[in-house]
Amino acid sequence: MTRSNVPIVANRWLLRRVARPVGTLLGVIVVGIAGFVHLGGVSTVEAAFWLLDPSSIELYYQTASGPVDRVKTFAIVVRVALVGAMVWTGETALTATFGGQIQEELRRVRNQRERASTSDHIIICGYGMFGRTVAERSRERGREVVVIERNDAQYNRVLDADVLGVEGDARREGDLRDAGVERADVLVAAIDDSNVNIQIALLATQLAPDLTVVVRVGDETYESVARHAGADEVIIPEVAGGELVSEQW
Structure with a gap:
């Protein structure tokens, strides 16, 4: 393996590690938008805005009628799932990027300590x-x-x-x-x-x-x-x- 190929392989390995949590995150976003469109009867753009800013749901229903309680409950569920998916994605990316380096450093420190005795x-x-x-x-x-x-x-x-x-x-x-x-x-x-x-x-x-x-x-x-x-x-x-x-x- 040439030295120039190492970053490419490393990037592919990192992508494979984060593919699952990223896929979950995207899935939550898609389900959230689709759910808002279905429950609230709003456009995809409006649903995406609700996903980003749940407080806009309250403002929307001040001038419109609809299943407010169901939409708010769904928004809470989606928000929790979205935060969880984001945390999972970030943790996986950090672990994949730095975890191996930390383990390698710990192994070298242990090697040096045992060698000295x-x-x-x-x-x-x-x-x-x-x-x-x-x-x-x-x-x-x-x-x-x-x-x-x-x-x-x-x-x-x-x-x-x-x-x-x-x-x-x-x-x-x-x-x-x-x-x-x-x-x-x-x-x-x-x-x-x-x-x-x-x-x-x-x-x-x-x-x-x-x-x-x-x-x-x-x-x-x-x-x-x-x-x-x-x-x-x-x-x-x-x-x-x-x-x-x-x-x-």
């Missing part, structure tokens, strides 16, 4: 397939996980999975500190870029010398560099996958 956790840098797998398996074993992810869509997936996260770049000291690098037990540099993972390892070991650092690299040529950068363990997914297959077959 986490210790002995695993920091996973990158929430691609490799990082997501590590996160899921770690949580299955009861370990607390904090993910650092700079891609907006991927970061939303972190929050959707109810995983603590930092929206940022793990190569930045501030973002590593936000993830609690000094209190963490393990850091996994899981991004699909060997050079970036090595940079993360270098910074992380400087900020937390006792931290266990696991670095993912693309091939064996990066292994020695990663270890010089402070990696305690170097993972090459393709090699690890090949060894697993060979062990089973």
Whole structure:
């Protein structure tokens, strides 16, 4: 989905949300006008005016005869229904427009608060397939996980999975500190870029010398560099996958 299409989709979603209350509001207006025309024997224009200003009904019947009591009772019923429909429409529009933003902000605040009190956790840098797998398996074993992810869509997936996260770049000291690098037990540099993972390892070991650092690299040529950068363990997914297959077959 291109960025330019987002407002269009959002507007259509909002229209779908308010379609029912707006339809009800229009229905009340139509019924009200039709009722006034039928009961009062007035024109559509006059009936619409009665709908907007019920006090004009009293003025009308000062010079004309007709079922005054029935018209007034009907006017009260229509007025109550009209106000209710307007309130419903306004509430629905406000909820649809701002409700999601408020919920999103509350979720981020809760994430930040819980993250600040986490210790002995695993920091996973990158929430691609490799990082997501590590996160899921770690949580299955009861370990607390904090993910650092700079891609907006991927970061939303972190929050959707109810995983603590930092929206940022793990190569930045501030973002590593936000993830609690000094209190963490393990850091996994899981991004699909060997050079970036090595940079993360270098910074992380400087900020937390006792931290266990696991670095993912693309091939064996990066292994020695990663270890010089402070990696305690170097993972090459393709090699690890090949060894697993060979062990089973």
